[in-house]
Amino acid sequence: MTGLIICEKPNVAKKIAEALGKPKKKSHNSVPYYELERNGESIVVASAVGHLYTLQEKTKTKFGDYPVYDINWVPASTLDEKKYIQKYIDALKKVSKDANKFYVATDWDIEGELIGYHALNFSCGQKNAHRLRFSSLTKKEILKAYENPNEIDFGLVDAGDSRHKIDWYFGINVSRALMQAVSSVKRWKTLSTGRVQGPALAFLVDKELEIRNFVPTPYWVLEALLDNDLIAVHELEKFWDEEQANKAYEKVKGQKQATVSDVKKSMKTIPPNPPFDLGALQREAHNMFRFSPKKTQEVAQKLYEKGYCSYPRTSSQKLPDDKAYMDEVLKNLSKNKNYKPYIETILNENRKPISGKKDDPAHPAVHAVDVPKEKLPDDELKLYELIARRTIALYWDNAKREYSKINLDINGETFKLSGSRTVEEGWHEIYYYTKFDEVELPELKKNDVINVNNINFEAKETKPPKRYTMASIIKELEKRKLGTKATRADILEKLTKRGYVIEDGSLTVTDLGIGVTETLRKYCPEIVEETLTRDLEDKLELIQDKKIKKEEVIQETKDKLTKILGEFRLKEKEIGTELVDKLDSTNRSLQIIGKCKCGGDMIIIRTKGKKRFVGCSNYPDCEVTFPLPQKGRIKVLNEVCEKCQNPVIGLDRIKICVNPDCSTRISEEDKKEIEKAEKEEKICPKCGNKLLIKKGPYGVFRGCENYPKCKYTEKLNGESNEKEIVGKCPKCGSDLYKRKGRFGEFIGCSNYPKCRHTEKIDKKKEDTPGETKAETKKEAKPKTTKKAAPKKTATKTTKTTAKKTATKKTTTKKATAKKTAEK
Missing domain, CATH: 2.70.20.10 (Topoisomerase I, domain 3)
Structure with a gap:
């Protein structure tokens, strides 16, 4: 007897094969699969690579035809960008020929159930199989799932099939209608909307209009x-x-x-923060590392597939109830010396973790399950640390x-x-x-x-309400029950990709985004109403629970959409004219940074080589141009330089005049220093090459000619930009640097944010060179410090910018059982 286990990804197949025995790696057209023996049974472990099949029209229609409903599932390899998928389909067909027992081991959710069933049905020619369900890729979890298999949940399969078809009907047909409307007035623009995308953009537009119409008090x-x-x-x-x-x-x-x-x-x-569900993980990763929701989801999935964290697409805020399993997880995590003291206390005192309110019948909260056995890429390491520390902290004291x-x-x-x-x-x-x-x-x-x-x-x-950020929008989508935990990140990416929204620290809706929403509200409001998509979500759940048939919901959707689009087509040209106006307005606002002295617009121009610079719209009559930094995010500020009257732009977190010769970019003092510096040749103290005078968005400086191999820089007066090491941290032993903050200079640990030790610089009594207060202090524990607010000047009825800002700080303690901080 030969059993075939179908997995969702190749690296998951490898993990499962290794958990079940000693596999031999084989391949078919470079696609790996594994053979092994277990309890006298031959087992083959093979994989899909996500969705092997996609929806496509049965008969190709011409542009402008809508609505279209005649679709079926076809190999995803029919798409040019996914031709590689055919190799995985062929590999599954080959290994399934000798199998007489089938297991589906794809991810345990709607998408995973559908991926597994499609691979089983279309590639292997089977209608049913055993189902392995697990939430982490630990050996114990895999063996438990293999020894106690379930059956395929056809409620999940039908719900997944219905969701894909309904989303295709909405996304393709309404998007075609929008583009046909633009085409009807002799223009072209790729536009899209969808069952969830439309309502999501609509409430972003409402916030944007509230901000634009805000009247301060x-x-x-x-x-x-x-x-x-x-x-x-x-x-x-x-x-x-x-x-x-x-x-x-x-x-x-x-x-x-x-x-x-x-x-x-x-x-x-x-109390400790509750365990991570996917939404909370996405918000925290954005707040800490500026990861987009999609990036967090992708990185977490990689950690899961490597066996270092549990399945990330979960709504649960509860760890598994299986104490033996969690004790084993904690023992695995104790291999990290930084976690070991805490975990020993947790296990010795038989501590219990706290839980949140939300639950998910399929998966527990996201938690770490093992320590990395190889060096992780920076982004994976950051997210792993976040998850692992959150997991351990659940057991610790308030x-x-x-x-x-x-x-x-x-x-x-x-x-x-x-x-x-x-x-x-x-x-x-x-x-x-x-x-x-x-x-x-x-x-x-x-x-x-x-x-x-x-x-x-x-x-x-008073200030206008704040725009949503990538972190807060995820929470709002959850609150409004728009999308699923697996799809919300993709929705945001589509809104940004289509030019409806700009992400520059917050989510700003463009004129095009406003135009599309207002047009849909005017001519087919049902598309952007939340009630329609919520009603469909409720019915998809009923399909999942096998309380209604999928055919009923699909037909009802077709009937609604046909009526909506019929009314849309009657006013196609009016809609197209409105959309083009908004499209042109958006393009102008994204490119125009200010006015040229000749009266033309100063616009950001990108060459074929993707280089960028500023030029005048009156070219060739006006040949004014300014270079732009080729790296960094540029933001249009609609501000004018007080010195030279040229536009000011935002570059990441600073403001700069586009004119590189402006005195705001090069001070008189810098000019004198440049004259001196040009007469003096200096050698790089790090590598021995020459130091050259360079101009950057942050000013003039000397930089090594061996850049980027050597990144040494210094100010024109010879002061190095290298951070000054002033001693060792008394808390963690890392280097202490002199740093500059909003309240002046201070001493901080180079291991920030893991170590947040800081010290004031004593101005009255300077420390010995190379020695810090921490080294001369006799106390065993570092003293908690506080930062002071800047002084203000008293002026009646005039605005001042100084504000008292509370600053984050921590006290320091030993990593053992609970201790009280020094008072």
């Missing part, structure tokens, strides 16, 4: 600047009445003292935080000081990614008197 704030750089705010926080604000200001203006009228302290315990509120009386007006500090770090010492604001207040009691150094009175305006 004036208000006033009153602050007292105290000793130790503390800032107390008036108890009202915001004055909405100018007269009331002025009266309060007149009362406290010129006052030099504040009296403590009340002191309140409270202690709060903060953090304890003290919150202080002090009321001050300044000539009859009440001001308040707020502070917070970590008393017991608890789980935060393991999962240090969560930010805690640390604002320590001095020990004060009632009737104490504090010096008032200045009173700051500012007129401000």
Whole structure:
């Protein structure tokens, strides 16, 4: 008897084969498969490579024909970009000929069930098989699944088949209608929308229009600047009445003292963050590493396939109930010396993990299952660490935080000081990614008197609501029940790819995105209404539960879509004209960065070689051009340089004038330094080659001629840009650097963010060169430090930019059983 196990990916097939025995690797047309013996049975383990089959029209229709519903499943290799898939289909056909027992071991979800069934049915000619279900690729989980197989869930297969067909009907037909509308007015543009894409773009458009139409409301704030750089705010926080604000200001203006009228302290315990579901993992990875949701999903899938984390496409916030399994996982993770002390305590004290509210019948929460056995790429390592530390922290103690509120009386007006500090770090010492604001207040009691150094009175305006980010949009899609955990990342990528949305730290909807949504709302509003897609999702669940037949839902969808598109076709030219107007507006806004002195538009031009520069729209009459940095994200700011009146652009996180000779780019001091530097030849201290004078978006500098092999740079005055090492970190032993922050220079650990140790630089008593406070300090534990806010100047009814910003900090503790922080 020969059993054939069908997997979803080649590397999963390898993991399963190795778990079941000692496999021999074979291949067919360079596609690997594995043969082994187990309990007297011959086993072949082969794989698909994702979806082997795709939907396609039975008879090719010409452009502009819609609606089209006559489709069937065909090999994905019929698509030019997926011709390689045919080799996998052929390999499955070959190995299935000698098999008389079949197992499907694809991912355990709707897509996985459909991939497995298609491979079984279309490639192997079988209608049913045993089903292996597992949530991680550990040997124990694979053996358990093999020894206790289920049957194929045809409810899942039908739900997957229906979802693909309905999404094809919406996506292809409505997208064709949009493009045909544009074509009807003699233009061309690839446009798309879909069952979920339309409603998702619609609520992004609503947010964008809310921001554009926002009317600010004036208000006033009153602050007292105290000793130790503390800032107390008036108890009202915001004055909405100018007269009331002025009266309060007149009362406290010129006052030099504040009296403590009340002191309140409270202690709060903060439990660990719940386990990751996919959405939470995507949000956290975006916040910490700026990974897009799609990138996080792809990297997590790689970690799963390598056997280092559990299956990522899950809605659960609960770890597996199987204690023996989780104990084995923890033992695996303890091979990492950084995790070992925590895990020993967890196992010795028989600790239990915390859980979140959400559950998923198919898979537990995302968790680490083993330590990497090879060096991981940087992105995989970052995400692995995030998952592993979150997993271990679930078992650890609550953090304890003290919150202080002090009321001050300044000539009859009440001001308040707020502070917070970590008393017991608890789980935060393991999962240090969560930010805690640390604002320590001095020990004060009632009737104490504090010096008032200045009173700051500012007129401000309310700000428009914030745009969604890649992190917050995932949460919003979940909340609105749009898309699935597996498809939401792809939806966002499509919106960006089509030019409907620009991702530049936040999601800005373009005029084209607004135009498409407003056009659909005007002529076929059902396409962008959330109720339609939610209703379909509910019916897909009923198909999955075998409560209704898929044919009923598919036919109902066809009937609705035919009616919608029939009305659309009647107004094709009107729709096309509106779309073209928005398309032209979007193209202009994306390329125009400002005005040329000749009156033309300064636009970003890209050459065939993908080089970019700024040129005038009146070329060849005007030949003004400016070079642009070839790396970095450019943002149109619609700002003009005060010095030379040329456009200012955003480059990553800085603003620069496009004119490289502008004094804002090269100061007078730099010009003098350049003259001196050109007369002096300097040698690179790192590699011995010459140092050349170079210009960059951040100014003029000397750089090694051996770049990029040698990346040494220094300022024109000879000051090196290399970070200054001033000692060793007392917490982790890494180098300590002098760093510059928003509040000035400080000493920080080079192992940030894993180690967040910081120290103030003592200006009065300089440390010995090469030695830091940490090295001269006698205390065994480093003292928690705090950052102070910048001082403000008091000006009545004028805006100032200085704000007190709470800064993240951590206390430090040993990685053993729970300990309290030093007070």
